[in-house]
């Protein structure tokens with residue numbers, strides 16, 4: 001491992017905030033803050049089943065993944081026009097830039113919108129324009145990943161892919177999200193095979209609530225290049241060895257795991273153990289508007305709860321660049337920025 005200048009624990013929070021990082025697991029619909037949901041509802045004349053922003057926020061008491069998804073899909077119902085998708089993504093990218101996110105790979109769930117009669121081009125063009133403008137105005141790089149909803153059929157996923165292909169140059173890959181248990185990766189074997197032929201990057205949620213078998217399926221059947229969540233891998237030693245051997249990144253989301261009761265307490269989160277075992281672990285926010293924080297809040301609360309140190313912070317930032325779908329030149333550029341930030345904080349008394 002690279003030797004990193006040690007940073008005093010007293011400066012760890014500022015280091016976590018200042019270090020450049022990539023965010024590889026966030027759902028753009030999960031960045032819709034209650035205030036923006038209400039503003040868009042008013043702008044578009046959509047009636048919400050909540051009386052106020054506070055009333056909506058009070059509903060954010062989740063017991064598991066499904067209890068969250070029900071509210072998350074209801075929140076997304078205010079998105080109708082290209083400008084809505086643009087405004088949502090600009091708000092996220094502005095907030096991510098404040099956390100020194102230099103690159104974001106962003107999931108979007110087209111079926112949530114096309115099922116309501118919103119056009120595929122409305123969704124993709126609004127998001128894509130926001131990514132481009134944020135790069136120009138804030139210097140943050142980003143890319144879009146189209147995510148299939150696994151509670152729907154593979155046929156629906158094929159129709160979604162077909163509808164998106166005219167805009168193929170505007171997204172870099174596909175993912176698989178929504179209700180995990182009962183919807184194993186094998187259900188989407190053929191549509192992922194088609195996406196692979198098309199040269200799209202492939203990722204999949206697996207082992208969030210679902211068993212290690214779903215992670216094996218994501219790797220062996222879907223050929224997923226990263227595992228989104230993957231925290232259940234620790235239950236299967238052979239799987240852990242496979243993930244280490246192949247350098248498969250896990251995009252872990254600590255506050256999401258806490259809010260969806262995947263872990264009882266952040267102090268018990270297994271991220272430090274996964275990192276120690278040699279897995280390429282990254283830290284991400286998943287659905288920041290719903291889970292109590294953007295990416296830096298995930299780093300800060302995790303480090304405070306587990307006592308992780310600056311060496312581990314370095315590894316997580318490096319992993320975020322290694323696991324991203326960018327060029328080696330781009331990675332090298334961010335590594336130089338990372339080295340400069342560590343040198344600055346290591347020099348503080």
Ligand SMILES: Nc1ncnc2[nH]cnc12
Pocket residue numbers: 027030065072177178179180205208256286287
């Ligand atoms: N954490 C999560 N798991 C599965 N699907 C999701 N969609 C948005 N967030 C998700």
Ligand SMILES: [Zn+2]
Pocket residue numbers: 025026027177205228286
């Ligand atoms: Zn997710």
